[in-house]
Amino acid sequence: MQPSSTTSLTPLRRLAVHSTTTCASQASAYGKCILATYTDTRKDACKEEFAKFGACLREAMKRKW
């Protein structure tokens, strides 16, 4: 997606775009980790994978939260 068109999107739409396209590989890695443990998921079970996913999202959104 072109940067000029992303600016007109709402923050939620931008998050949607980045989480499914820009950071698709990190999202997939995180999803696979959950898939491996989903019968016994606990808090921070996939912390490392999410840290990478989250870092990518924050980078793409150009903001911290």
Place this chain on the structure above:
Amino acid sequence: MSFTSALRGLGRTRTAGTRRTFASVSSSGVNPGSVGPFQVFDRNAKRFQKDRAAAKEGGERSRTVDYVREEVADRMIERLLDIKRKFDTILDLGSGPGHFSKLLEPETTSKVVMLDSSAELLNRDPDSDFEVEVERIHADEENLLEVVPRNSQEAIVSCLNLHWVNDLPGILIQVKEALQPDGVFLGALFGGDTLFELRTSLQLAEVEREGGISPHVSPMTDSRDMSNLMGRAGFTLLTVDVDEVKVAYPSMWELIEDLRDMGESNAVIGRRHFIHRDTLAAASAIYKELHGQEDGSVPATFQIIYVIGWKPAPSQPKALERGSGKTNLKDIL
């Protein structure tokens, strides 16, 4: 025996006027007037959500997300056409803009009465979209008998609305009361497997990110409950069957957006009004890995329970008494 003597002992202390112990205070009965049916859904919030969804972009967004309801209305009208009867009026309970009513033809009924709690949704589409005469009543579906007299309706239909009703047994009883003897009720409502993909993804994301879960997808009924409830409400000649509508979306985000525009956002009492964006992003990733299809889309399942029930009447055909059959089934099969 020790129990009765203990009781007697208790009575004695009370009549004797000694100090009351804590145990004797705790047995206050529950006043039937102060307990209503258990409240699961915030009906007020639901009405706002529907009004807002229907008013968005002059109704255009709401019309583009009609696909689930139109599909189900289409399947439901077939069930109505199986009933060989010409009606004068049909009451569409929780009609919305009339997904089901629009499919009614003059050969089936002369008139349809649409009833819905959301005024915006009820008046979204003009009368010219309908083939039969339309009347619209803006009222709360939960208090049907306040606007519809008893024993007055030939047929009541309800297409995908009863999943937001708090007192499902109560509404079924009201429907039965509003029907004339030998009147028919035809309903379609979402079953418990509806949106299970979204439910599980959000739960997993919340557990892994935040360490707990909260309600995001409503509790819904299942087909066994429905036949029990229909029987309990006093309907006879019951038919209950289950069907599925599967829709593919590019990702979880489009699903959530469409649900909102359908007016089907979360309205569970005690819901969290906020999902952390980390949790949302996590849920989207999980949804795709756990349920995603090979072409990259994600499915959403809508489970539909169809029910048909009749109000009892002396003229109705009834099942014969057990053991009164004279032909051995072995001879036929």
